[in-house]
Amino acid sequence: MTKHAKLAPSACGECPIRHRAVCAKCNADELAELETIKYYRSYEAGQTILWAGDHMEFVGSLVSGVATLTQTMEDGRTQMVGLLLPSDFVGRPGRDSAAYNVVATSDVVMCCFRKTPFENMMASTPHIAHRLLQMTLDELDAAREWMLVLGRKTAREKIASLLSIIARRDATLGMGVATGRVVFDLPLTREAMADYLGLTLETVSRQISALRKDGVIVLEGKRHVTVPDMDRLMDEAGDDSDGGLLA
Amino acid sequence: MTKHAKLAPSACGECPIRHRAVCAKCNADELAELETIKYYRSYEAGQTILWAGDHMEFVGSLVSGVATLTQTMEDGRTQMVGLLLPSDFVGRPGRDSAAYNVVATSDVVMCCFRKTPFENMMASTPHIAHRLLQMTLDELDAAREWMLVLGRKTAREKIASLLSIIARRDATLGMGVATGRVVFDLPLTREAMADYLGLTLETVSRQISALRKDGVIVLEGKRHVTVPDMDRLMDEAGDDSDGGLLA
DNA sequence: TCGAGGCTTTGACCCAGATCAATTAGGACG
């Protein structure tokens, strides 16, 4: 999907480590140290990267691909609680196990930092600690934003919310704010969307069809989406907010 | 409600500042410094403590009473995204405005620290920064736990989840894990419960009646609840998890 | 003691979204 190079603008263009997670201020010494504890991992679509409760040996960030955080009840009902897109952070500094299943939705490449050295570094460099706190607060805001979607929005509004979040995210990766015409590929199956939105996949399909019929979106194939008018979509989402979601 | 003194055991019993938020390691110097920037505020039931977007001049923790974090859509639909009970933390270190409305559900006393000095202190004392990160991660886990409740549970399970969380919380304030018989007072109106659970107040009322009829809970008046068998309640909640929620 | 007004409960009915069940695309591959 998204190539590493394509990511750079949204992260930091001036240092060798391109991930927002760690290059808040680009101190050369810290970056050099980070390089020494860095490695890459890749996963295939469908593979579970971490099971809830698993010991975590790294923290890192997505380089390419899409992964989801999911929670499952014994009877099989599942709820996605976060969507990880390139440059998103994976891991819980200071915790030694995963809280949720992390599943690769497409082929995934992740940039990992070994956990203990990373945490030591965090303890000694306040601005990294601060950056992590801010990122965690962002995630918390996003999660709470999503609680409103799950608890109070209709199926149509839920779909529009999800589409506008993905569109916005994709568009701003390129640069600037998403307005007017936006084009992107859905990184999720209908079932994954349903799990995210607390719906069934049939309802997701029906509502997408309805939005298409009403001209809010244009579909080519199953995944390629054109939004002719971003404002219209945001309106359908019943959304005053300006961003949010995405772990 | 809960008196400050009653809180001490759940916080730190060995230092003059009893709030979990800040006494992670009880360094005397830090505590003395905290004392100099500390003050109290109180609010009446129903009063809005902060509006979303408000400038925040303090961070602090609840001493007594109950407050809620709520989000509202233009058409009036509202979703509660967090429940603040005594010892819970209020504020977003490093941010200068509130993300959600904070509303006092009962009369509230809050212990506040002036924001700038508190943040300076945080920047200079890594263990406080670390503690805040851990608390934020707890909140994030709780929020995501709640996403499962909102997205996938039935009305009955939602009610049981809320009751078991409040029961557990109340019981463990006293000490130990909540099992067997548990007694507590509901700190929320039916409407507030509905806003928390993404239901209507009528449905909340009906499901509470149903749980009473089935002997899962016993009610005296509208608010005083006895849970004869905590395991039974957790079972109704469809919950394998062990805690969670509560900002 | 008696209202008045705010919670709460309960009933009757309805509808958005779930469930069950076919069909219909798209690929990937021989």
Add this chain to the structure above:
DNA sequence: CGTCCTAATTGATCTGGGTCAAAGCCTCGA
């Protein structure tokens, strides 16, 4: 170029929870 397999669409029907409406029940103040 078929054919197999999985994702997606579409239809028919059912139901959990919403909506509207009418009592009940505390509490507080006169």
